[in-house]
């Protein structure tokens with residue numbers, strides 16, 4: 461007979477809280493060591509929220525008269541918050557394997573983009589795909605992310621560019637949000653590339669005059685729920701002026717600004733993001749010193765994407781400088797047809813090796829700080845009483861093994877979402 465509480469996780473070797481005082485993000489010295497309880501237990505209530513965390517014997521005493529729908533013996537194991545992936549492009553059709561060969565032969569991302577490949581190749585395939593087919597592949601991809609420990613993922617549109625296909629993608633994301641056991645933060649990314657036959661200014665006008673009013677209407681009717689607005693601010697894609705106009709219009713209809721900036725060329729995108737009150741800016745391989753200082757002061761988070769720099773052989777984003785200056789650093793997989801990585805443990809590992817982040821910095825960046833980038837760190841990203849009981853159990857006695865061994869031991873034994 462069900463009753464009392466949803467779940468008791470008993471006697472874990474470590475419960476990695478990440479933070480324990482209601483912090484909305486971790487930066488500077490707070491990243492030196494994360495909050496961890498040894499030999500601890502955790503209780504999730506029927507409503508899916510965490511009710512208690514503490515020493516195993518204390519929890520046992522406190523809940524000795526209570527009943528649980530499920531109990532898991534976590535002896536020798538480690539409990540972590542579910543991982544948060546702050547940047548993904550997971551809805552699309554068609555493969556771009558041929559472009560990998562072109563890149564290995566020396567073509568750059570922009571060479572391929574300017575020749576009509578890259579994003580625009582995927583746009584053609586995605587426009588042709590049925591909504592059902594898009595949902596089916598999306599569901600499989602989300603399943604892979606979950607199996608690697610992701611419990612909340614930001615998911616972008618952006619392979620439609622026209623209103624019809626952007627809405628098709630957003631409906632697919634909305635369906636997943638309602639039907640699947642994974643948290644989703646939905647992002648409208650209709651300015652991911654300039655559609656064929658249009659200039660950036662014309663594309664921006666179309667978005668501002670046609671796409672955004674429709675999103676507002678559908679949001680008001682409860683048909684789709686969009687959290688963020690994104691633009692690919694890049695030389696040869698959307699310039700600073702078009703980016704500003706689109707992001708401001710998105711903000712005016714209540715969306716959080718969370719966009720691609722300073723990736724391949726220095727654009728002063730970070731400075732623009734701060735001016736507009738952006739919640740997050742992704743990539744930042746080419747961010748200026750002034751941009752870093754402005755982001756730190758404005759608490760605008762940097763979503764760093766180690767798979768992109770690796771795949772495209774770009775210079776690494778200056779994670780160390782950002783961290784030392786107090787920027788709120790988050791991580792994302794950037795899952796897309798050009799960077800096919802589902803795994804946040806692999807992303808943390810690359811962040812440590814290639815971007816020289818410490819293990820606590822990488823774990824905070826994949827939990828509380830990623831949740832902050834999505835405006836969800838009041839409910840996600842740490843194990844604290846009152847937060848959502850999204851957590852993973854790894855068959856290892858310390859959290860470090862999760863990052864050190866991304867090729868094997870990273871697969872969580874249990875993934876629990878509430």
Ligand SMILES: N=CN[C@@H](CCC(=O)O)C(=O)O
Nearest residue numbers: 578579692768794796797798
């Ligand atoms: N840079 C722009 N967007 C993606 C790539 C998308 C694609 O190539 O399909 C990124 O974040 O890496």
Ligand SMILES: [Zn+2]
Nearest residue numbers: 547549720794
């Ligand atoms: Zn991206």
